[in-house]
Amino acid sequence: MQKLSPSLVAVKKITSTVPRANFADRDLEKVAQLILELGGLINPIILRRNGMDAYEIVDGDFEYHAAAKAREINPMKGETIGAFILEPENEELLLEQVQALRKSAKTDNLLESPETEFFDEVFSSQPADSIKTPVSFVESSSLEQRLTNIEAQFASQINELKAEYAREKKVLAQSIQDVENRILEQVSLLVEAGLANRINQFKPELLPEKQVVVKAIPEVESLTSQPMSVLEALNTLDESKMLANFQDAGLKSPVIKRILKERDVQPFVSFTTAVKRIDGLTDKTMIKMIDKWQKYS
DSSP: OOOOOOEEEEGGGEEOSSOGGGSOHHHHHHHHHHHHHHTSOSSOEEEEEEETTEEEEEEOHHHHHHHHHHHHHOTTTSSEEEEEEOOTTTHHHHHHHHHHHHHHHHHHHHHHSHHHHHHHHHHTTSOGGGOOOOOOHHHHHHHHHHHHHHHHHHHHHHHHHHHHHHHHHHHHHHHHHHHHHHHHHHHHHHHHHHHHHHHHHHHHHHHHHHHHHHHHOGGGHHHHSSOOOHHHHHHHOOHHHHHHHHTTTTOOHHHHHHHHHHHHHSOOOSHHHHHHHSTTOOHHHHHHHHHHHHHHO
């Protein structure tokens, strides 16, 4: 028979049928830290192949979960674990040894545990036939530990739900902000459409006058077919002409200066943006300016 020697197996390729919750987190944490400090596990586990490159635990579930914990803490140092792999030529003897060691360890634990010593003290003076078999403290402690681990898992899941709720809340807030921005954009477009409507209301009144002028003097057709708009006037007229044209509409000299300053930075592309950018220029004033310009231009 080939000499028995452990192999290094990737922790991520191993599965266990025993849940991690069966073991105390503090014990797993302690052993995981020791594995990282020592650079490995001193007690190889027993594995059986269940695929091309996959293994399942035969013995050593606690050690496996401790190694998995070590890998979570430091993936670079906890990638592999020492293990004996069951092969056809050694499986029977390995399983027999595992069974013998388990039986021995269980007996030692029962004989040396504080619970056993306590019962020996309490019942040593009583007649043998009066002593009843007590409930195992070991089983009680194990159950208590499992409940503690389950509570810890619930707490972890609750924290994950809280974090997910916070993320969803942030996404929802962003969606609401996007909707509000789109509504504001639509309002701006509606304001511009209202101003354009107001301008169009004056065109039928001005059209006959224009037709008369064109009929009398055809040479001015090119000039009257494309009159300067109010927006163009805001972007091109100098201070004196702007004051002369729009003073009656309520446009004051300080506001005109701000218009000249702002258009040097960036020309106005709409009435709405002009009202937004110019402090002191209101929608009401802009409508008066349009009315006056269409009436006399």
